[in-house]
Structures are given as structure tokens and as C-alpha cells.
Amino acid sequence: MMIHYDLVVIGGGSAGLAAAISAYDQGIRKIIILEKDPYLGGILLQCIHNGFGLHQFKTEMSGPEYAEKYIEELKTRAIEYRTTAMVLKITPELEVHYSNANDGYQIIKAKAIICATGCSERTRGAISIPGDRVAGVMTAGQAQRYLNIEGYMVGKKVFILGSGDIGLIMARRMVLEGAEVLGVAEIMPYSNGLNRNIVQCLQDYHIPLYLHHTVKKIIGKERVEKIILGEVDDNFQFIPGHDKEFVIDTLLLSVGLIPSNPLLENIGIAIHPKTKGPIVDESLQTSIPGIFACGNGLHVHDLVDFVSGEGERAGIFASRYIKGELQAKQENLILEAKNGISYIMPSKINLNHVDQVLLSFRVAKPYLNVYLKVSLNGKEIKKIKKLYLLPAEMESLVLNKDILQAGTLTLEVLDA
Amino acid sequence: MRKFICIVCPKGCHLEVDDQLKVTGNSCKRGETYGISEATNPVRMVTSTVKIKSELITRLPVRTDQPIPKSRIFDVMAEINKLEVTAPVAIKDVLIANVLGLGSNIIATRTVEK
Numbered sequence: 001m002m003i004h005y006d007l008v009v010i011g012g013g014s015a016g017l018a019a020a021i022s023a024y025d026q027g028i029r030k031i032i033i034l035e036k037d038p039y040l041g042g043i044l045l046q047c048i049h050n051g052f053g054l055h056q057f058k059t060e061m062s063g064p065e066y067a068e069k070y071i072e073e074l075k076t077r078a079i080e081y082r083t084t085a086m087v088l089k090i091t092p093e094l095e096v097h098y099s100n101a102n103d104g105y106q107i108i109k110a111k112a113i114i115c116a117t118g119c120s121e122r123t124r125g126a127i128s129i130p131g132d133r134v135a136g137v138m139t140a141g142q143a144q145r146y147l148n149i150e151g152y153m154v155g156k157k158v159f160i161l162g163s164g165d166i167g168l169i170m171a172r173r174m175v176l177e178g179a180e181v182l183g184v185a186e187i188m189p190y191s192n193g194l195n196r197n198i199v200q201c202l203q204d205y206h207i208p209l210y211l212h213h214t215v216k217k218i219i220g221k222e223r224v225e226k227i228i229l230g231e232v233d234d235n236f237q238f239i240p241g242h243d244k245e246f247v248i249d250t251l252l253l254s255v256g257l258i259p260s261n262p263l264l265e266n267i268g269i270a271i272h273p274k275t276k277g278p279i280v281d282e283s284l285q286t287s288i289p290g291i292f293a294c295g296n297g298l299h300v301h302d303l304v305d306f307v308s309g310e311g312e313r314a315g316i317f318a319s320r321y322i323k324g325e326l327q328a329k330q331e332n333l334i335l336e337a338k339n340g341i342s343y344i345m346p347s348k349i350n351l352n353h354v355d356q357v358l359l360s361f362r363v364a365k366p367y368l369n370v371y372l373k374v375s376l377n378g379k380e381i382k383k384i385k386k387l388y389l390l391p392a393e394m395e396s397l398v399l400n401k402d403i404l405q406a407g408t409l410t411l412e413v414l415d416a
Numbered sequence: 417m418r419k420f421i422c423i424v425c426p427k428g429c430h431l432e433v434d435d436q437l438k439v440t441g442n443s444c445k446r447g448e449t450y451g452i453s454e455a456t457n458p459v460r461m462v463t464s465t466v467k468i469k470s471e472l473i474t475r476l477p478v479r480t481d482q483p484i485p486k487s488r489i490f491d492v493m494a495e496i497n498k499l500e501v502t503a504p505v506a507i508k509d510v511l512i513a514n515v516l517g518l519g520s521n522i523i524a525t526r527t528v529e530k
Contacts, residue, residue, distance in 0.1 A: 063477075149475060
């Protein structure tokens with residue numbers, strides 16, 4: 001038997017919660033959230049540190065508090081949700097197949113689907129660290145879950161590879177729980193984490209940050225016993241004679257996040273080569289009509305506030321689709337990332353659908369005192385001075401429709 | 417002369433604060449304020465988890481509700497680690513009032529119904 005809903009939201013984390021709430025507030029009434037974990041809230045529940053909500057709520061709180069704000073909002077609306085509900089597949093005809101212990105195997109026919117499936121961490125295999133295959137090597141987020149949710153200490157002498165925010169946060173967290181953190185290594189010449197985390201997670205606890213360094217070898221029998229850290233040159237080649245040895249029992253990896261989209265990939269939805277999320281238009285709609293994406297499943301964000309904001313927008317656009325207001329599918333403006341820009345989201349824009357466009361983008365390396373140049377069909381239409389642009393900080397830009405027309409829009413960094 | 421990286425905005429100016437509390441290297445007024453507070457009385461929020469007896473979860477997330485002096489972080493952690501609570505707990509419930517007389521409470525940051 002097929003069940004019918006207007007909107008199915010896949011994922012009950014920050015993006016999915018915001019998307020469901022905003023769709024409800026647009027007048028959509030039959031909404032269901034499918035969450036694979038036993039509770040709503042997503043990754044926020046293991047992010048017990050402070051600093052969430054500065055943009056959305058103008059105050060700082062921890063991850064679980066931020067999640068609870070949205071869960072409370074959700075519960076004041078007649079929005080259904082299922083937990084421990086694993087979505088097994090979706091189809092281009094907007095069917096959602098899921099199963100959980102209470103409902104068994106169910107098929108929902110939806111008028112629209114929002115994928116808010118989050119991201120996953122790159123692992124040791126993804127960056128091919130040579131050496132022994134031993135216990136004690138895990139991702140920083142995995143350690144965060146063991147420590148903050150399950151209550152297990154994962155090690156006493158820790159080294160962290162990668163200066164992503166989760167790695168920095170976990171460096172401090174492990175020290176506070178009594179571990180010794182011997183250092184954090186980053187292969188790039190700059191940190192990939194937010195500045196405040198460098199200061200408050202590393203400098204506060206005198207944890208050294210080794211820039212232009214990476215783990216050359218993992219050594220151990222059952223469990224990791226030591227690592228060899230190598231220094232690299234500008235071409236990322238090891239510099240002979242610059243190796244350092246660290247005796248450790250745990251190596252945490254914070255080497256990047258990738259949007260998690262097997263449901264979309266399985267039905268051939270086009271994936272963006274840079275973000276690894278689906279290619280979407282101005283309405284956050286994927287290459288299959290009626291399927292929308294938002295949050296870290298679309299592109300990896302640094303701040304949850306912006307995830308919530310994107311979720312809200314996905315909720316609004318999915319509502320418009322359900323009401324039949326987003327029918328024309330042809331895009332008339334293509335977006336191109338040029339010099340210094342790593343990617344722009346969305347990839348294309350149908351100008352008939354919006355009054356203004358919000359572009360999210362990242363730069364490929366750090367810049368100080370530069371201009372952002374926006375060109376339409378080769379002609380400059382906007383130039384914005386930027387004191388700094390950092391790869392660790394997602395940037396955004398709003399363009400009004402009146403300065404836009406069909407063609408190609410390019411974004412690039414210009415030296416001042 | 418003491419050196420800090422400013423965290424007021426993502427630019428991350430390298431500040432120098434001298435003994436007369438004169439700040440250099442900042443690009444804005446807020447950076448000066450930050451430099452002086454880091455040099456005179458640096459404070460931090462502390463977040464952690466405590467044991468909880470509950471049907472649903474095993475660790476309850478907690479935090480200070482006011483920043484505490486940076487030099488007392490490990491003392492506050494020691495107090496937090498003595499705690500064991502039993503559900504139900506509501507978000508913002510005070511678990512330790514005025515921890516170590518520092519003017520900050522330790523509060524729950526998650527509601528646990530049972």
C-alpha cells in the first residue's frame with residue numbers, strides 16, 4: 001500500500017528541521033521527516049561545544065541547545081516524523097522507500113522530496129596514509145561521538161591530522177578529558193579551521209600546529225604506537241631529513257567532509273565535481289523535478305546557522321513546487337567559478353523564479369585586500385572590495401534580478 | 417609585550433599588547449577591546465558532558481552559563497566530572513550553582529525526558 005504525503009524530508013538534522021518548519025509555514029500540511037537516528041537533531045547532538053546560533057538567534061549556545069530550539073518549533077506544528085527510519089531508496093517518480101522497526105517497509109508517494117542527508121568524513125582510505133592497519137586510527141567526528149554521546153575515551157596520547165574544525169574542537173575536548181594532544185598537522189600552509197578554534201582549542205592549551213606537515217607513516221602492531229610526521233614543500237613533496245616521530249595511542253583524522261548522497265547518485269542525479277553535492281538551480285532543485293537538496297548534503301557549511309537558512313529556503317521552494325509555481329524547468333543563467341573561486345552554488349538560475357539570487361561560494365586559497373568581480377556575459381556588473389577571503393569561510397552574495405539577464409554569470413577574485 | 421590572534425572576526429589580526437595595554441596590529445576598535453581583555457582577564461565558556469541515568473542516553477551535555485577565567489578551566493572540569501544526574505532533566509536546569517564561586521552555573525544543554 002502506498003502512503004501519500006505532500007512533502008518528505010529525508011534527514012532530521014539542522015537542515016531537515018528548518019526545511020520542514022518553513023514548508024509548514026508556507027501552508028504545506030502533509031509533511032513527514034524521516035530520520036535514521038533514534039532522535040531528531042542530527043550531528044548537532046554530539047557537538048556539545050559552544051558557538052552555535054550567533055547568526056540565527058544572536059546568542060551563543062551549544063549544538064544540542066540549538067537543535068532543541070528547532071525541535072521545539074517543530075513540535076508546535078503538525079509535522080510528522082519517524083526516527084530510526086532508514087530511507088533505502090527514492091525514485092524519479094518521487095517515491096520514498098524506508099523501513100523502521102515499527103512501520104516495517106513502507107513506500108511513500110510524495111509531491112516533493114527534500115534531501116537533507118548531511119555529510120560524512122573522509123577516512124584514512126580517502127587520503128591513503130601508508131603504514132600498518134592498526135586500531136586507534138579514526139575520524140575526529142567518530143571520536144566525538146564515542147566521547148560525547150557514548151561516554152568512551154578513545155585514547156590518552158593523541159595526534160590529530162588535519163586542521164578542520166572538528167579536529168580542532170576534538171583537540172581541546174580530549175585535553176579537557178585528561179588526554180595529552182601532541183599536535184595537529186596540516187598539509188596546507190594555512191589552517192582549514194576557523195580562527196577562533198585555532199586560538200581557543202590549540203593556543204589555549206599550547207598544542208602545536210604543524211603547517212605544511214602530514215603523516216608519512218603509521219606504525220604499530222595491534223594499536224597505533226607511533227607516527228612519522230613529514231614536512232612538505234610547496235609542491236607537497238616530502239623534504240628529506242625533516243621527519244618527526246611521535247609516540248601516540250590514537251590518531252584522529254580531520255581531513256575533510258563530503259556530502260553524503262547515495263540516494264541521489266543511485267537515480268542518476270547530476271553531482272557537482274567540486275562540492276560533491278547535487279547540482280542545483282536557484283530553487284535548490286536537483287536535476288530531477290520535485291527533488292530538492294539543502295544543508296551539508298548539498299555543500300559542506302562551516303556554520304550551522306547557514307545550514308538552517310538554506311533549509312528554510314529549500315522548504316519555501318519545495319512548497320512553491322507543490323503549489324505548481326515552479327513549473328518551467330529551463331535555466332537561463334549559468335554560473336561559472338573563475339580565477340580564485342573554488343565553486344558557486346547554485347549552478348544555474350531561472351530568473352523567472354526569483355526576485356533576487358543568493359550565491360554561496362568558497363575561495364580556493366586565502367586572500368587579503370582583493371576585489372570580487374561579478375561579470376555577466378563578459379561585462380563587469382559588480383565589484384566588491386573584500387578585506388579577506390578564506391577557504392575555511394563560506395561567502396555569500398545577493399544579486400538583484402534587475403541587474404541580471406540570460407547568459408553566463410562569472411565570479412572571480414581580482415588583486416586590488 | 418604579549419601577542420594574540422584576534423578572534424572578533426575571521427580576518428585574524430595579529431595583535432600586540434604592551435604593558436600599558438596599548439594594542440597594535442588591530443584593524444578595528446573591537447580588536448583593541450579584545451586585545452585588552454585577553455591581556456588582562458581572559459575568559460572562556462566551558463562545555464563538557466556528565467554521567468546521566470536515563471533510558472535514552474548515557475551522557476548529558478553541560479556548559480557554564482557565563483564565561484569563567486581561562487586559568488580556572490581545569491578546576492571547573494574537575495567539578496563537572498564529579499556530577500552524576502538522573503533523568504528527567506530539562507535544558508538550562510542548574511546542576512551546580514555558582515561553580516567554585518566564579519559567578520557561573522553549570523547548566524544542562526539537553527532535555528532528557530526519561
